[in-house]
Amino acid sequence: MSRDTALVSADWAEQNLNTPGLVFVEVDEDTTAYDGGHIPGAIKLDWKTDLQDPVRRDFVNQEQFEALLSDRGVSNDDTVILYGGNNNWFAAYAYWYFKLYGHGDVKLLDGGRKKWELDARPYTKDVPVREKTSYTAQAPDLSIRAFRDEVVEAIGVKNLVDVRSPDEYAGRLLAPAHLPQEQAQRAGHIPTAISVPWSKAANEDGTFKSDEELAKLYAEAGIDDSKDTIAYCRIGERSSHSWFVLKEILGHQNVKNYDGSWTEYGSLIGVPVALGDEPGKA
Amino acid sequence: MTAPTAAGCAAPDQSAPIPASVDLEKETVITGAVVNADNEAVAGAYVRLLDATGEFTAEVVTSPQGVFRFFAAPGTWTLRALSRHGNGELKISADRGINEVGLTVAA
Numbered sequence: 001m002s003r004d005t006a007l008v009s010a011d012w013a014e015q016n017l018n019t020p021g022l023v024f025v026e027v028d029e030d031t032t033a034y035d036g037g038h039i040p041g042a043i044k045l046d047w048k049t050d051l052q053d054p055v056r057r058d059f060v061n062q063e064q065f066e067a068l069l070s071d072r073g074v075s076n077d078d079t080v081i082l083y084g085g086n087n088n089w090f091a092a093y094a095y096w097y098f099k100l101y102g103h104g105d106v107k108l109l110d111g112g113r114k115k116w117e118l119d120a121r122p123y124t125k126d127v128p129v130r131e132k133t134s135y136t137a138q139a140p141d142l143s144i145r146a147f148r149d150e151v152v153e154a155i156g157v158k159n160l161v162d163v164r165s166p167d168e169y170a171g172r173l174l175a176p177a178h179l180p181q182e183q184a185q186r187a188g189h190i191p192t193a194i195s196v197p198w199s200k201a202a203n204e205d206g207t208f209k210s211d212e213e214l215a216k217l218y219a220e221a222g223i224d225d226s227k228d229t230i231a232y233c234r235i236g237e238r239s240s241h242s243w244f245v246l247k248e249i250l251g252h253q254n255v256k257n258y259d260g261s262w263t264e265y266g267s268l269i270g271v272p273v274a275l276g277d278e279p280g281k282a
Numbered sequence: 283m284t285a286p287t288a289a290g291c292a293a294p295d296q297s298a299p300i301p302a303s304v305d306l307e308k309e310t311v312i313t314g315a316v317v318n319a320d321n322e323a324v325a326g327a328y329v330r331l332l333d334a335t336g337e338f339t340a341e342v343v344t345s346p347q348g349v350f351r352f353f354a355a356p357g358t359w360t361l362r363a364l365s366r367h368g369n370g371e372l373k374i375s376a377d378r379g380i381n382e383v384g385l386t387v388a389a
Contacts, residue, residue, distance in 0.1 A: 030295070033343075085343065114328055120366040165339050167355070177331050177340035177354045199338035204330070204364065 003211060006248035007110045008081060014121055017041050023074055023130075026113070027051075027084040027094040037123030039083065039109075039116065043072055043130065047090045047237075051097065059259070065101050066137045073130025076104060083109035083116070087199075087206045092240040095248075096257055100145060102138025108244065114206035144247070146230045146256035148264055151190065152271055156282025159229040160193035161221075163242040164262070168234065169195040171275040175234060185266030188273040190232070191280040196221045198238040201245045214245055225252070232258040232265070296345040304353075310376050313351040314383040316344050316363045323348030324387055327365035334358045350385075363387050 008016075016022055017040050024042035026034045034044040045051060050068055052059055060068060074080065080098060084091035091112055098106040109116075116123075146154075154160055167173040171187035189195070200217055203209055209217070223229065229246060231239040236259030247255040258265075265271065274280030300311065312331070316324040329350040331340045334357060344350050344363075356377050363370045368389035374381065 032295070087341070114364075117326060118328070118364060118366055165333075166337060167333070167339065173355065175353075177352050178342045179353055197338065204362075 001248040001251055003208075003249050006107055006244070007208065008107050009110050010115050010119055010121060013039070013081060013083075013109050021077070021079055022081060023078045024081045024083070024109075025074075025091075025094070027082055027091045028086070029090055030085075033085055033113065035125070037125055040122060040124045040126070041128050042083075043074075043128060045072070045094060047093065051094065059097065062101060062137045062139060065097065066135050069135035069137075070133050073133055074135060075133045076136055079105040079107065081107050081109055083112040085113045086237075087114060087202050087241070088112035089198075089237040089241050092244045093237040095244060096144065096240045100140050102141060111205055111207040118205055143254070144243070144256055146232075146258040148258075148260055148268065150256075151230055151232070151258050151260075151265065154228075154230055155190060155272065156192045157227075159223050159227050160190050161218075161223065161229060161231045161239075161242060161246075162189045162193040162195050163198040163231055163233045163239050164189075164195075165197055165199070166195060166277065168262075169193075169197075170277050185263055186273055187266070188275045189262075189280075190265060191272045191274040192282050193232075193274075194221050194223065194279055195277070196223075196242065198233065198241045201242060208245065208249060211249065214250055218246065218250070228254040228256070230256045230258050232261040234262045235259070236261045296342055296349050296351055300351070306379055308378070310354045310356050310378050311351060311380045312354050312359065312361070312374065312376050312383065313349070313380060314361075314385060315348040316350065316365065316370070316385045316387060317348060318367050319386065319388045324363075324365050324367055327363050327367075327387060329385065330362045330364070332360040332362060336360065361385055 024039050026038050026042045027045045029047045031046045082091040082095050162169050169189045174187050231242045233239040239257050243257040246252045316327045325346045327344045331352045333339050342350050361372045363385050365387050368387045370387040
């Protein structure tokens with residue numbers, strides 16, 4: 001993978017709004033933004049109600065993903081262009097799902113809603129009608145998803161990349177600073193994890209930094225190219241953004257997203273936790 | 283839009299009242315409105331909270347009334363607003379409780 005295959009620019013998107021075989025999909029946790037105006041022709045996916053299992057703590061399974069995309073009129077051979085708010089966090093999360101379930105051609109709109117807004121590009125409130133399809137998802141590709149036991153075993157062995165803010169990493173904050181701080185889990189980070197906040201991979205307008213800047217960022221943070229990598233954050237969406245950078249833009253092999261992330265790890269009984277700005281020892 | 287919960291990570295509705303579950307004895311809330319040079323509210327602006335070293339900490343989108351809100355910690359912060367009408371920046375010192383600030387953007 002590379003930037004050329006995984007990303008499209010806002011200019012390209014605006015020129016291809018009516019190109020057959022392309023489906024623009026806005027993905028957000030709060031979909032009121034879509035309702036207030038979206039990229040012409042785009043459908044919406046609600047990260048919480050469409051992409052999470054309504055009962056268990058997990059995301060939609062293969063059958064649920066098939067039913068969702070069939071209902072929304074997405075075909076297996078469509079090129080899916082994902083975008084959203086929050087610097088594309090949830091769009092990157094959805095991208096990871098599409099990859100996990102084996103979708104052929106999926107891309108992110110570089111800069112997402114923010115770049116589109118700052119460029120003063122057009123919105124519409126018209127909701128497109130798409131005919132239902134019969135979408136077939138593949139069995140989940142677990143080579144890109146990490147579970148907790150694997151994360152505990154990776155301490156001191158694999159690259160663990162904590163992509164939360166420095167204060168969350170150190171244990172001074174429990175959540176991003178736009179959310180209340182009262183949370184159930186303990187504060188801190190997984191011992192030996194390096195801190196590379198997701199925001200360092202993005203420009204102010206939400207677009208990804210250049211390949212050279214991104215390669216330098218992770219190299220200077222101490223990522224070891226000879227090891228497998230697991231990225232995590234608090235609930236797995238910011239780490240999808242960094243997973244996208246490492247796997248899809250920079251083309252690293254064996255990069256997994258730990259979607260359980262800190263809300264799971266910080267609640268586990270008996271696992272090691274490191275406090276402060278240093279990675280800590282295994 | 284419901285009150286923010288641990289399940290989500292996106293910025294909650296910025297115009298909603300602070301949820302009753304939020305303990306203002308413990309939280310450091312930084313809130314205010316983004317206005318343009320004519321003192322009109324700017325909706326849909328991106329407000330970024332940068333820490334004392336200038337590092338990005340959080341970002342929210344302003345409400346239809348131009349309102350933004352962060353849950354931070356006592357200390358020095360920089361607020362930076364980006365919008366289709368221009369950008370603006372302000373350095374502030376926040377204490378526990380509600381810290382109210384105004385932020386102006388200009389091209």
